[in-house]
Amino acid sequence: MVRTGILFILLFAACENNIIQRAASDYFQYREGNWWQLASNQDTMMVEVEAVDTLLQIECFTVSFGGYPKYLLKKPNAISQYIKIIHNFGGEDYTVVEDFIKRIELPLVNGNAWQDSLVDSIFISGAWVKAKFYIIGSISGFESVGGYGDVYTIAIKNVEIVILPDTVITDTIDVIEAYAPDIGLVRFEDNDGVFDLIDYEVE
Amino acid sequence: MTGKSRNSMYSIIIRSGINRGSHFAGRNTSTISILYLLLRYTVTPILRCTDTPFLKRGLTSQSIHILLDMLFFLIALSVGFEGGYNIPAVGFKDLNSGVAFSLYINRHFRFADLCIGARTSYFSVENSAYSLYFYGLSIGLAKNSWLFSPVIEFGPEYARRKLGSSKESGYGFNYTLGLLINVHFEKLRFYPKFYYEGITDLKTHAGFVGAKLGVGYEF
Structure with missing residues (x-):
């Protein structure tokens, strides 16, 4: 009986399917002062959570990705990102789109895919300027990484389209991010390369 | 299973049976008591004949004892x-x-x-x-x-x-x-x-x- 119990526990421990870890952990440690240092073969990147800011009367975190701020809002069902598309005409800036968009759907579940979009237009000097921003995201998998736990890999495609009377400007950015439970960002991949976590501090 | 361990299993069943009887005494559980006594004094002695061909082909006396114990469990719960x-x-x-x-x-x-x-x-x-x-x-x-x-x-x-x-x-x-x-x-x-x-x-x-x-x- 004791042997059966021990065998059961060993089999259970060998399963490596940490469902409780994935269900109970916080993968997005957005608290002021938290930081992650990532490095590629050629460069390093610092991701820092800065002071809370208020945009559109909503409190959100300013997260600096290598000096470029992103304004992120963490809700139980999503990590949302503040998007503002400005069109300059005649030396003056006009805001075409301004809102929060769902960046990552929560909770993280393997295989989940989502998309969200913002569309708006503005009439400037006798012509319509239309802008669209959309995000297509998916969780491409998770793997158990020693020291980190079950790490989710998320692919995010950001597309910004500005339609002017005579032209269409499209800007696409593909990123792959990996998040570890109760740590946060451990891997980041974009056109500049692959960055892996080398140091971090989370509270 | 050795004879010693089989005997200890019998003794566990008998002891738990006595305990069961004392627990339900005064609780108007005569049906359960009768069922238990029937099983205890009819089926259990038969199971001691472990050389029966039927038992050899199918269930062993040990597994029948386990089933019987589960049945005891089910009728006194x-x-x-x-x-x-x-x-x-x-x-x-x-x-x-x-x-x-x-x-x-x-x-x-x-x-x-x-x-x-x-x-x-x-x-x-x-x-x-x-x-x-x-x-x-x-x-x-x-x-x-x-x-x-x-x-x-x-x-x-x-x-x-x-x-x-x-x-x-x-x-x-x-x-x-x-x-x-x-x-x-x-x-x-x-x-x-x-x-x-x-x-x-x-x-x-x-x-x-x-x-x-x-x-x-x-x-």
Whole structure:
């Protein structure tokens, strides 16, 4: 009986399917002062959570990705990102789109895919300027990484389209991010390369 | 199985039978007592003839003894149902409260009541497409004759997470520590149950505090 119990526990421990870890952990440690240092073969990147800011009367975190701020809002069902598309005409800036968009759907579940979009237009000097921003995201998998736990890999495609009377400007950015439970960002991949976590501090 | 261990199994059955008789004495359980005595003094002696070809071909005397013991269990038990709420206490920060149900059979032993049950619980978050289910089996101990009884339960748990059409599942280990307040009304037993329910996959521990209302019926 004791042997059966021990065998059961060993089999259970060998399963490596940490469902409780994935269900109970916080993968997005957005608290002021938290930081992650990532490095590629050629460069390093610092991701820092800065002071809370208020945009559109909503409190959100300013997260600096290598000096470029992103304004992120963490809700139980999503990590949302503040998007503002400005069109300059005649030396003056006009805001075409301004809102929060769902960046990552929560909770993280393997295989989940989502998309969200913002569309708006503005009439400037006798012509319509239309802008669209959309995000297509998916969780491409998770793997158990020693020291980190079950790490989710998320692919995010950001597309910004500005339609002017005579032209269409499209800007696409593909990123792959990996998040570890109760740590946060451990891997980041974009056109500049692959960055892996080398140091971090989370509270 | 050696003769010695077989004899010890008989003695366990006999001892538990005596205990069972004393537990149900004065509880109007004559039907159970008669059934038990019939099984004890008719089937059990037959099973001692382990050389019977039928037994060799099919069930061994040991497995029949186990089945018989399960039958004894089933005819001398109480059954019950519990339902209540769980609130995340450790981990699961984004979960709302959940509902939990369990069904069990209960059998009195010498010093405590042994409870074997199946349970399920369901949780949701603000994302209405997400759901988290737990399904588990449990074995537990309590003292139903006390007004205030501690309760301990543990068992394997199957967890399933679902978001839209995406699913994840896995196994965990569940344990419960709590307190029962037993109120007896003839053969019925009502009890509120307050508990902490922990769940782990041996990597991460999480848990809920909860309250259930249960009702049991003693046959």
